[in-house]
Amino acid sequence: xxxxxxxxxxxxxxxxxxxxxxxxxxxxxxxxxxxxxxxxxxxxxxxxxxxxxxxxxxxxxxxxxxxxxxxxxxxxxxxxxxxxxxxxxxxxxxxxxxxxxxxx
Amino acid sequence: xxxxxxxxxxxxxxxxxxxxxxxxxxxxxxxxxxxxxxxxxxxxxxxxxxxxxxxxxxxxxxxxxxxxxxxxxxxxxxxxxxxxxxxxxxxxxxxxxxxxxxxxxxxxxxxxxxxxxxxxxxxxxxxxxxxxxxxxxxxxxxxxxxxxxxxxxxxxxxxxxxxxxxxxxxxxxxxxxxxx
Numbered sequence: 698x699x700x701x702x703x704x705x706x707x708x709x710x711x712x713x714x715x716x717x718x719x720x721x722x723x724x725x726x727x728x729x730x731x732x733x734x735x736x737x738x739x740x741x742x743x744x745x746x747x748x749x750x751x752x753x754x755x756x757x758x759x760x761x762x763x764x765x766x767x768x769x770x771x772x773x774x775x776x777x778x779x780x781x782x783x784x785x786x787x788x789x790x791x792x793x794x795x796x797x798x799x800x801x
Numbered sequence: 802x803x804x805x806x807x808x809x810x811x812x813x814x815x816x817x818x819x820x821x822x823x824x825x826x827x828x829x830x831x832x833x834x835x836x837x838x839x840x841x842x843x844x845x846x847x848x849x850x851x852x853x854x855x856x857x858x859x860x861x862x863x864x865x866x867x868x869x870x871x872x873x874x875x876x877x878x879x880x881x882x883x884x885x886x887x888x889x890x891x892x893x894x895x896x897x898x899x900x901x902x903x904x905x906x907x908x909x910x911x912x913x914x915x916x917x918x919x920x921x922x923x924x925x926x927x928x929x930x931x932x933x934x935x936x937x938x939x940x941x942x943x944x945x946x947x948x949x950x951x952x953x954x955x956x957x958x959x960x961x962x963x964x965x966x967x968x969x970x971x972x973x974x975x976x977x978x979x980x981x
Contacts, residue, residue: 698802700808701917702915703911704805704808705808705849706910707907707911710906710910711819712816712842714899716819717899717902721892721895721899722891722895723823723887724888727828727832728828731822731828734835734862734866735838738839745846745854746849748921749849749850750921752918753920753921756920756922757922760854760929761943763858767858769953770866771866774869776964778870779962780964781877782876783964
């Protein structure tokens with residue numbers, strides 16, 4: 698038994714599924730953000746796992762793309778948390794069902 | 802063989818702590834188990850032969866982003882409403898849909914032939930920096946993306962400061978500035 702390339706993809710799929718479930722079903726707004734982060738992590742793992750199945754020159758691209766994903770995730774978390782602080786000041790609640798000012 | 806054992810240990814830790822995020826009640830416990838999940842993912846990156854991404858994962862994700870998240874959770878005291886239920890009633894329908902999606906994707910993954918390539922380069926610091934900052938005309942041009950990421954982070958930081966600040970130019974802020 699050796700480490701197979703598809704095992705990595707299966708772990709990434711499990712993490713992505715859990716992240717999606719956290720995002721869509723939890724009511725606390727912090728858990729929604731954490732679910733998004735988890736799904737982004739799963740995509741990074743999938744990118745690295747696929748990069749290892751490519752030949753030499755092409756495999757470097759798959760190892761550089763996660764760096765950009767991490768930077769974009771940092772920007773997203775920064776702005777998202779600022780928005781949470783702003784909404785929490787006006788609503789006094791972390792329940793995402795109360796955030797219905799826009800009647801969505 | 803040894804790689805498989807390490808991968809199973811790290812993968813079980815990563816998926817298990819992700820499940821802890823799904824099932825924990827207090828957001829602080831969820832954030833801490835998310836940190837554990839990210840650190841074990843960094844271990845998997847190192848195992849697969851891209852140590853630089855693993856170090857960046859620990860420094861930026863487990864260090865900076867999760868520090869910010871736990872800080873905001875502690876400042877806002879998110880445990881205040883522990884009366885609201887953890888899950889919606891809608892999640893009765895959402896969970897089967899997500900499981901169906903996972904089953905479909907898993908079937909597609911298992912039926913796809915995937916194999917490691919022996920010629921894959923190890924993503925060390927030297928190779929990553931060479932490729933990332935290759936300003937050659939015929940190079941991949943990642944350095945332009947790098948500059949754009951810098952601008953993006955700067956604008957995100959300014960946006961966050963402006964959003965979280967009290968209303969600019971309002972009477973309250975003027976009083977505060979007068980007092981000091």
